[in-house]
Amino acid sequence: MYKIGILFICIVMGIISCEENTSTKKLKENDCEKPTIKDPNEVKPMAQMMRTMANYCDTMRLKINKNEWVDSVAFPLMPFWSAEPTDSSVLETLFFDNAKRFENAYRKLMQDQNHQKENYTAVIATCVHCHNSYCSGPLRRIKKLPLDYKE
Ligand code: HEC
Structure with missing residues (x-):
């Protein structure tokens, strides 16, 4: 029994x-289609870094359009791929491949100041590329980041 x-x-x-x-x-x-969690304490480190990157890009976009230099002191690389995500199932090979593309493009932007416009555009393309596969919600925000975006 x-x-x-x-x-x-x-x-x-x-x-x-x-x-x-x-x-x-x-x-x-x-994934990510729903509005993100309202309580700021619940924002996971990866999401927090994404928000910081989006803010950096807002500012970099304006500076680059005015032909001002951006550098890694003001806009440090965010190693989001090693931060805790909201949904750990994103941590797979394709995600890390996309993260590597982003990292390479970002480093190039910070190192090669003679081609900031092209290099910035290439960084935004890597944001879009990964978000097409993983979380399409923030694409609305990312669509406002290209240099020629008109408010
Ligand atoms: C390698 C894939 C990848 C790349 C590259 C990437 N993202 Fe993300 N992004 C994600 C994932 C996954 C999440 C969900 C993170 C979480 O909720 O923990 C996310 C979330 C976000 C969010 C929502 C954060 C929130 O408020 O919850 C924004 C905004 C964002 N990304 C902007 C960007 C911008 C801008 C770039 C380029 C500078 C970028 N992302 C590059 C995968 C990526």
């Missing part, structure tokens, strides 16, 4: 954990 009780509990737990799995899968499909 006791053993049957344990067995029963195991089966019930099995069913519950399966259901949990399917609900997290569903969550992943609409």
Whole structure:
């Protein structure tokens, strides 16, 4: 009788954990489409770095359009790929490949000051590229970052 009780509990737990799995899968499909969490304490480090990068880009865009220099002292590289994400299922090969593209483009922007316009445009292309695969919600924000965007 006791053993049957344990067995029963195991089966019930099995069913519950399966259901949990399917609900997290569903969550992943609409990834980032929903408005992000309102409570600032709940913002994960990766999301926080993304916000910082978007703010940097807002400022860099204006400076570069005025032919002012941007550098890595004012706009340091955000190593978001090693920060905790809201949804850890993004941490897969494609994500890290995209992150590497971004890192290379960003380093180039900071190192090669003679081609800031082209290099900045290339950085924004890597944001768009990754967001097309992972979380399309912020694309609305990213669409405002190109140099020729008109308010
Ligand atoms: C390698 C993939 C990748 C690249 C490159 C990338 N992002 Fe993201 N971005 C993500 C992922 C994944 C999230 C979700 C992060 C989270 O919620 O923890 C995100 C979230 C965001 C958010 C929403 C943050 C919030 O408020 O929750 C913004 C805004 C954003 N990214 C802007 C940018 C900008 C601007 C760039 C380029 C400068 C960029 N991203 C480059 C993958 C990427």
